[in-house]
Amino acid sequence: MHAALVCHDDGIYLPAVVESFQGRVPATLFLNERPWHGQPGDFEKVKLIAERLGVEVILGCWDDEAEHRQAVLTWARAQEIRRLLIPDTDEVLSPELLDSLFQLAAIELADQVHVEMDTYWKSPEYVIRPRERLRPVILVDPAAVQHRHIREYQGQRPLVLSAAHGVLHHLSYAGPDERIRRKVDSWSHRDELLPDWLDRVWDAWDENRTLGNLHPTHPEAYGFTERIPVPDVLRTAMAAYLEAHGGTDPLHRAELEPITPWPSISVVIPLYGGPDDLKHCLDSLQDCEDLLAQILVVDDASPDDAPAVAENRTGVTLLRNATNLGFAATCNHGLAHAIGEHVLFLNSDTRLSRPALIRLVESIQASGSIAAAGPYSNEVGHFQRTRATYTNPDHHRLFAEDFALRRVEDRETDMLVGFCLLVRKSALDEVGPFDPGFGIGLFEDNDLCYRLRRKGYRLVISGRSFVHHEANRSLERSPEDKFAAFARNERYYRSKWQRDLDTGFASHLAGTRAERIEFNPTREPERLDRELTRLVKRADISLFMIVKNEERVLDACLTSAKPFFTQIVILDTGSTDRTVEIAESHGAEVHHFAWCDDFAAARNASMAHAKGKWLFWMDADDTLPWTTGEALVRAAAEAPRDVNGFFMRVRFVNDDPTYGTIVDHVKLFRRLPSLAWKHRIHEQILPSLREHPGNIFRLDAEVLHSGYDTSEEGQARKRERDEKLLFLDLEENPDHPFTLFNIGMTRHYTNAHEEAIEWLQRCIAQCREGETILRKAYAMLAASYRYLGNLNEALETCEAGLRACPGDPELLFRLGQILMETDRLVEAVNTFRKVLGADISGHFSSIDLGILGPKLHIHLALTLMRLGNYREAKHHFQRAIQQNPADLTIVFELFRAAVASGDRATAVEMIQHVETCEGRTHNWARMVQDLETS
Numbered sequence: 046m047h048a049a050l051v052c053h054d055d056g057i058y059l060p061a062v063v064e065s066f067q068g069r070v071p072a073t074l075f076l077n078e079r080p081w082h083g084q085p086g087d088f089e090k091v092k093l094i095a096e097r098l099g100v101e102v103i104l105g106c107w108d109d110e111a112e113h114r115q116a117v118l119t120w121a122r123a124q125e126i127r128r129l130l131i132p133d134t135d136e137v138l139s140p141e142l143l144d145s146l147f148q149l150a151a152i153e154l155a156d157q158v159h160v161e162m163d164t165y166w167k168s169p170e171y172v173i174r175p176r177e178r179l180r181p182v183i184l185v186d187p188a189a190v191q192h193r194h195i196r197e198y199q200g201q202r203p204l205v206l207s208a209a210h211g212v213l214h215h216l217s218y219a220g221p222d223e224r225i226r227r228k229v230d231s232w233s234h235r236d237e238l239l240p241d242w243l244d245r246v247w248d249a250w251d252e253n254r255t256l257g258n259l260h261p262t263h264p265e266a267y268g269f270t271e272r273i274p275v276p277d278v279l280r281t282a283m284a285a286y287l288e289a290h291g292g293t294d295p296l297h298r299a300e301l302e303p304i305t306p307w308p309s310i311s312v313v314i315p316l317y318g319g320p321d322d323l324k325h326c327l328d329s330l331q332d333c334e335d336l337l338a339q340i341l342v343v344d345d346a347s348p349d350d351a352p353a354v355a356e357n358r359t360g361v362t363l364l365r366n367a368t369n370l371g372f373a374a375t376c377n378h379g380l381a382h383a384i385g386e387h388v389l390f391l392n393s394d395t396r397l398s399r400p401a402l403i404r405l406v407e408s409i410q411a412s413g414s415i416a417a418a419g420p421y422s423n424e425v426g427h428f429q430r431t432r433a434t435y436t437n438p439d440h441h442r443l444f445a446e447d448f449a450l451r452r453v454e455d456r457e458t459d460m461l462v463g464f465c466l467l468v469r470k471s472a473l474d475e476v477g478p479f480d481p482g483f484g485i486g487l488f489e490d491n492d493l494c495y496r497l498r499r500k501g502y503r504l505v506i507s508g509r510s511f512v513h514h515e516a517n518r519s520l521e522r523s524p525e526d527k528f529a530a531f532a533r534n535e536r537y538y539r540s541k542w543q544r545d546l547d548t549g550f551a552s553h554l555a556g557t558r559a560e561r562i563e564f565n566p567t568r569e570p571e572r573l574d575r576e577l578t579r580l581v582k583r584a585d586i587s588l589f590m591i592v593k594n595e596e597r598v599l600d601a602c603l604t605s606a607k608p609f610f611t612q613i614v615i616l617d618t619g620s621t622d623r624t625v626e627i628a629e630s631h632g633a634e635v636h637h638f639a640w641c642d643d644f645a646a647a648r649n650a651s652m653a654h655a656k657g658k659w660l661f662w663m664d665a666d667d668t669l670p671w672t673t674g675e676a677l678v679r680a681a682a683e684a685p686r687d688v689n690g691f692f693m694r695v696r697f698v699n700d701d702p703t704y705g706t707i708v709d710h711v712k713l714f715r716r717l718p719s720l721a722w723k724h725r726i727h728e729q730i731l732p733s734l735r736e737h738p739g740n741i742f743r744l745d746a747e748v749l750h751s752g753y754d755t756s757e758e759g760q761a762r763k764r765e766r767d768e769k770l771l772f773l774d775l776e777e778n779p780d781h782p783f784t785l786f787n788i789g790m791t792r793h794y795t796n797a798h799e800e801a802i803e804w805l806q807r808c809i810a811q812c813r814e815g816e817t818i819l820r821k822a823y824a825m826l827a828a829s830y831r832y833l834g835n836l837n838e839a840l841e842t843c844e845a846g847l848r849a850c851p852g853d854p855e856l857l858f859r860l861g862q863i864l865m866e867t868d869r870l871v872e873a874v875n876t877f878r879k880v881l882g883a884d885i886s887g888h889f890s891s892i893d894l895g896i897l898g899p900k901l902h903i904h905l906a907l908t909l910m911r912l913g914n915y916r917e918a919k920h921h922f923q924r925a926i927q928q929n930p931a932d933l934t935i936v937f938e939l940f941r942a943a944v945a946s947g948d949r950a951t952a953v954e955m956i957q958h959v960e961t962c963e964g965r966t967h968n969w970a971r972m973v974q975d976l977e978t979s
């Protein structure tokens with residue numbers, strides 16, 4: 046075997062290349078006296094280097110790269126060399142690769158051998174990842190191959206070696222700027238260089254070492270750089286790199302020093318299993334020992350021997366919980382023993398480097414108004430995730446060191462994730478520790494961040510601090526269902542601060558939206574309490590209710606309602622549970638009533654005990670948002686004398702937390718003489734109110750029907766009771782349109798559509814013009830026809846309904862569905878468009894709000910896709926996702942549409958959306974695969 050190298054004036058790494066095979070392979074350098082671009086070069090310097098290395102030098106004047114490399118083959122054939130090693134003068138062979146090549150040469154298995162190549166960027170510390178797809182030829186049989194182009198050869202028996210057989214270390218892009226500029230300028234293919242590549246990529250990388258797509262002609266070929274420990278075989282190359290820069294490394298000029306004065310830091314590590322994770326975490330902290338006042342590992346009854354890792358560690362204190370208490374309580378246990386000015390809550394599956402800690406402390410120390418700081422990480426939710434350009438967790442410190450050199454400002458935020466959270470102890474003393482009510486974990490960090498922001502403190506993401514995180518290791522070890530815990534804790538978090546949202550004091554909670562929280566001091570709940578007390582007396586509203594066995598929901602109902610009424614009347618119709626006890630605990634007047642199969646009679650009996658100037662009714666499974674309570678109190682206190690009542694929405698939040706079904710009801714009205722409820726079921730006060738002179742207006746507020754019993758058992762009881770009352774009502778009011786409507790509605794929602802059609806037709810026939818139930822009767826009738834497949838009848842019903850109730854959005858939506866299903870696509874689109882921006886405030890409504898929101902946009906998008914209009918369809922898909930981001934079925938639809946339309950960018954956005962919502966699940970993996978194969 047013989048080595049032949051081609052060169053003109055680039056000899057910086059020639060000693061390293063020759064050293065990698067010297068003593069085993071003789072070498073000849075084919076040195077061009079003029080570079081391929083025709084300009085003079087310093088070939089004499091390279092000649093001297095080669096001669097000092099004992100390498101034979103053959104001088105020549107070759108016009109281009111092809112001629113130069115062909116000369117090597119011609120020479121080798123003349124020398125009858127059977128195996129020719131052909132690295133460039135910036136390509137160092139690993140010992141493993143050289144051994145593999147010798148073995149292949151001995152058996153003459155191939156005419157040309159291709160190898161895996163590690164390409165280096167700027168210095169021998171930075172390697173391109175993923176590894177280049179290009180596999181250069183490194184060993185040839187000169188007699189059997191021909192040179193084709195640059196590093197390409199043609200032969201009969203090619204062989205490709207995997208990296209397991211060794212790699213070629215390619216130093217092509219490692220070295221001084223002047224070398225790289227000269228290199229790309231002398232290429233035979235220099236006309237392919239991307240515009241402004243030197244400024245836009247080569248120079249810019251120094252300031253942002255996470256920059257991607259680096260290759261000068263095919264950007265995606267160089268995905269990103271990973272900083273690694275210099276391989277042993279490149280020690281000589283590293284020395285040459287440093288010498289070329291005057292003996293110093295321009296990429297790492299000085300060690301990062303901690304600020305002075307340095308505050309005392311206590312580290313609290315909550316532990317629930319995972320000895321290997323904890324070992325890595327504590328090992329990483331050894332580099333920070335002089336910067337830490339104490340390290341507290343708090344074991345939360347680990348299911349394995351993880352605590353033993355901390356037991357005998359110098360400088361580590363092990364604390365134990367007797368039982369498993371969860372993340373918040375475990376952190377608080379550590380906090381109780383913390384002595385530092387700042388406390389760093391650090392998950393056991395993290396790795397913290399010295400540069401990351403220094404930058405994190407710099408961030409919190411920047412201002413006394415900053416209460417907490419968090420780093421960026423490779424695996425973290427919300428706004429702290431960043432691209433990590435390392436493929437081996439052991440290299441995290443090198444990445445963090447470079448990350449600390451970025452010229453990036455800290456970013457103010459409302460949400461910092463608790464995996465690595467530095468907090469001023471004085472701020473914790475003020476707002477309190479983590480809330481142990483969050484159990485095993487999730488949302489306790491949201492809650493703490495919100496409390497800090499609520500007190501006026503600032504939170505920052507440290508722009509130059511990076512911490513490696515394995516993510517969710519402790520949670521995955523927990524026997525609890527993490528999805529159930531997520532849902533439970535999210536409800537707890539929202540309910541805890543719901544009043545801040547309801548009053549308008551806070552625009553949203555920490556971690557729930559990307560925008561910054563806006564606080565309105567004039568709406569601070571404590572301030573509103575004082576003002577409300579005066580208004581409630583002036584309004585003088587009595588709440589009256591009927592209940593039976595409502596212990597499941599009554600406490601939440603009365604807790605939400607209590608602040609807004611001067612009297613609460615509870616009429617119990619025979620409870621056998623804690624209903625009466627709960628009512629009395631809220632100061633309600635409890636009266637008893639023998640149930641007589643008549644809701645109107647029960648309402649009248651309850652209302653008879655109400656003494657306020659104004660009356661308000663609720664069901665036990667309703668709750669009253671603060672804004673609604675405040676609105677009804679102001680409405681009653683300020684209502685002119687000619688106003689008798691207000692109707693408002695009741696929203697069924699079980700259907701959808703944002704776009705559930707709403708039904709308008711008269712809820713607030715004056716206590717007038719002879720008022721009486723009518724109808725045994727779905728009882729009404731409106732007819733009685735209309736017998737009195739005066740107006741009834743809409744109040745822009747809503748009651749939440751939030752405790753509706755959707756269980757199979759509960760629904761069965763309700764159906765049995767309703768059936769009985771409906772037909773008792775029918776006996777008393779045989780031709781009343783409202784009675785007929787209620788029977789038809791019940792049949793419709795229990796899928797007895799043929800019966801529903803009969804009753805709804807009778808209802809419509811009995812309705813007078815302007816009847817409040819008419820539009821809904823038509824909509825349900827059309828829907829029942831559609832469910833039975835009778836699309837012509839459904840179409841005719843929608844058209845008749847729109848003649849009676851022009852512009853009704855639900856009838857238009859139903860009509861659009863039918864037109865879509867009968868392939869009248871243009872008409873369907875035009876009909877759906879008429880629903881956009883519909884105003885339903887001018888009449889009594891009962892409608893699924895999704896028809897005005899995401900359901901409308903998804904139907905429009907799907908119809909437009911069938912018409913081939915992806916551009917407009919994409920807009921409506923995106924609107925639907927904005928309105929209901931948790932509904933991933935919409936995301937999947939847009940993903941499929943984007944892939945089919947070649948819109949890769951939008952497809953990638955949808956993949957990222959799914960990852961944000963549910964992580965790298967099966968859905969995410971399937972989407973990635975579908976995109977790759979599209």
